Amino acid sequence: MAKEIDPSTSMAALFGSRVRRLRLAAGLTQAELARKIHVVSSRIAQIERACGAKPTLSMAQALDVALNADNLLVDLWPYVYREAFPDWSRMFMAYAERAVSIRQYTAHVMPGLLQTEAYARALLSVGQTLTGEEQLEERVAARMARQERLTAPDRPNLWVVLDEAVLRRPVGGHAVMHEQLKRLLGNAEETSITVQVLPFDQGEHSVMGGSLTLLTLPDGSEVAYREGAHHGQLTEEPDDVRRLTLAYDRLRAAALPPLMSLDMIRSVMEGNHHAAHLPSQSARHRVAQKQLQQSGGWRLRGGRGRTPRHRPRP
CATH class of the missing domain: 3.30.870 (Endonuclease; Chain A)
Structure with missing residues (x-):
């Protein structure tokens, strides 16, 4: 039996640890879970060991449904996603x-x-670190979610x-x-x-x-x-x-x-x-x-800015 990784080492490790625990609780093998979400079994192994490519948002959603995780994996995904940034x-x-x-x-x-979704997709599609269509859609979804x-x-x-x-x-x-x-x-x-x-x-x-x-x-x-x-x-x-x-x-x-x-x-x-x-x-x-x-207090200042107040609707 594969040793469970330490979930405290990274968000990807925490995500993988939760996937493994949920899979075992559901009585599923890696191959059986892989078939449920239409990926190869080695991909499940990579996620659980926090190695290889990080899970995409769509994969987190599929895993959440397959494992009845009540949005736990979807809620964890943004933190895994951000881990790739400096x-x-x-x-x-x-x-x-x-x-x-x-x-x-x-x-x-x-x-x-x-940004509109179409504008964001066009802009993100020329990113130098983009690895493929799936990652593009993942980045677009993350940007829309922040709005x-x-x-x-x-x-x-x-x-x-x-x-x-x-x-x-x-x-x-x-x-x-x-x-x-x-x-x-x-x-x-x-x-x-x-x-x-x-x-x-x-x-x-x-x-x-x-x-x-x-x-x-x-x-x-x-x-x-x-x-x-x-x-x-x-x-x-x-x-x-x-x-x-x-x-x-x-x-x-x-x-x-x-x-x-x-x-x-x-x-x-x-x-x-x-x-x-x-x-x-x-x-x-x-x-x-x-x-x-x-507008009720949105004055320009020559020095330090202040937090603006809401403007009343006309």
């Missing part, structure tokens, strides 16, 4: 799940929390600043992009979500080339996360977070005010925004201040 990435995802406020700037692509936070009772306030390039790059083709922009306009109608666009004519800025996310946690502490094409950096040092918060506030002040931003998104979606005249920066600032004062 420590700083796992820490960021853990912080994001608890954040009461998320402020984000993206230079090239739509934030994951606001459930935006409709949860404890949903965070989300403020995103999008570079104009995000609107103009037709990820997935024009039809997919049209639906993505339509979805973005719908998201922006939510009282807990604010969207701004940073137009090309603003020129250079200190966060060019990647994305910046600022998270406010329930205890009031803040962390920052910067990400490029193939790297990411989590920042927890308060002085560094304050510096990045100031950079974000400057971007927010330079961007089009929320209502103007929605007009621009709508115009790009309709294919009419080519060389349209944009108001001057001073005019934008006046409109931004008026809108932010009317």
Whole structure:
């Protein structure tokens, strides 16, 4: 009889240990369980020993049903999935799940929390670490699952600043992009979500080339996360977070005010925004201040950002 692995060594080991215990309790051999979920028996052996490829979400779901696990394996799967990411990435995802406020700037692509499934699939399909169609669907499912936070009772306030390039790059083709922009306009109608666009004519800025996310946690502490094409950096040092918060506030002040931003998104979606005249920066600032004062406390500050309050519906 194979020796059971130590479940404390990793999340994959814990998952494998639970599969083995449930299988034995059900009186099934590895071959019998494999037939139930339509995989080879060696795949069950790999899962139970936490070796080889990690289980996919669909496999976790099939195992859960076959072993009557009452969603235990499905609930464990996200932790197994995250284990493949670097420590700083796992820490960021853990912080994001608890954040009461998320402020984000993206230079090239739509934030994951606001992506349609088709947009996410097109984007993730070009990942350098992608190993196949099954892994692609697994990553798409994980991204869509994270969006459930935006409709949860404890949903965070989300403020995103999008570079104009995000609107103009037709990820997935024009039809997919049209639906993505339509979805973005719908998201922006939510009282807990604010969207701004940073137009090309603003020129250079200190966060060019990647994305910046600022998270406010329930205890009031803040962390920052910067990400490029193939790297990411989590920042927890308060002085560094304050510096990045100031950079974000400057971007927010330079961007089009929320209502103007929605007009621009709508115009790009309709294919009419080519060389349209944009108001001057001073005019934008006046409109931004008026809108932010009317929105019940979402004021821009020159220094450290504050957690925004819900805006009342008009």
